Amino acid sequence: MSQQTKQDRYAEAAKEIAAVLEGESNLIARMATVSNILHHAFDHYFWTGFYLVDPEKPDELVIGPYQGTMGCLRIPFGKGVCGAAAATRETQLVEDVHAFPDHIACDARSESEIVVPVFDGGGALIAVFDVDSDEKAMFDEIDRAGIEGILKASFA
Numbered sequence: 001m002s003q004q005t006k007q008d009r010y011a012e013a014a015k016e017i018a019a020v021l022e023g024e025s026n027l028i029a030r031m032a033t034v035s036n037i038l039h040h041a042f043d044h045y046f047w048t049g050f051y052l053v054d055p056e057k058p059d060e061l062v063i064g065p066y067q068g069t070m071g072c073l074r075i076p077f078g079k080g081v082c083g084a085a086a087a088t089r090e091t092q093l094v095e096d097v098h099a100f101p102d103h104i105a106c107d108a109r110s111e112s113e114i115v116v117p118v119f120d121g122g123g124a125l126i127a128v129f130d131v132d133s134d135e136k137a138m139f140d141e142i143d144r145a146g147i148e149g150i151l152k153a154s155f156a
């Protein structure tokens with residue numbers, strides 16, 4: 001897929017997500033919609049979903065709505081790529097997950113990934129959004145911009 005096609009596809013997905021979410025305030029419904037639409041928009045998305053900050057254990061992530069193979073249920077802040085995104089509150093772009101310290105292999109086929117922190121309107125971290133590919137180096141700055149824009153529009 002060309003970079004232009006990828007950018008266009010993020011723009012189309014953003015429009016579709018905004019249309020479906022119009023008037024829906026439930027957080028799980030919103031997260032399920034984002035993971036479903038993005039997962040089916042791109043061939044390089046192998047696993048797509050949210051890990052939520054657990055209100056009962058605020059330094060732990062717990063699985064939320066996702067698409068793909070079975071995901072790990074819980075990830076402590078600071079562990080693996082998702083834990084790093086939660087702890088630093090910054091997007092993690094990882095070309096080779098096997099080279100990432102502490103990477104958690106929920107599915108051994110995962111080779112590269114992007115994890116983006118999700119903030120509410122008040123700027124509090126509520127979740128991270130994790131996309132894994134079964135090929136190396138499948139995510140770049142276009143994915144980052146596309147995903148960050150959709151998450152901001154959907155949750156902030």
Ligand code: SME
Nearest residue numbers: 071080081082103104106
């Ligand atoms: N790869 C992630 C774990 C979650 S899953 O792969 C679904 C990580 O290291 O954070």
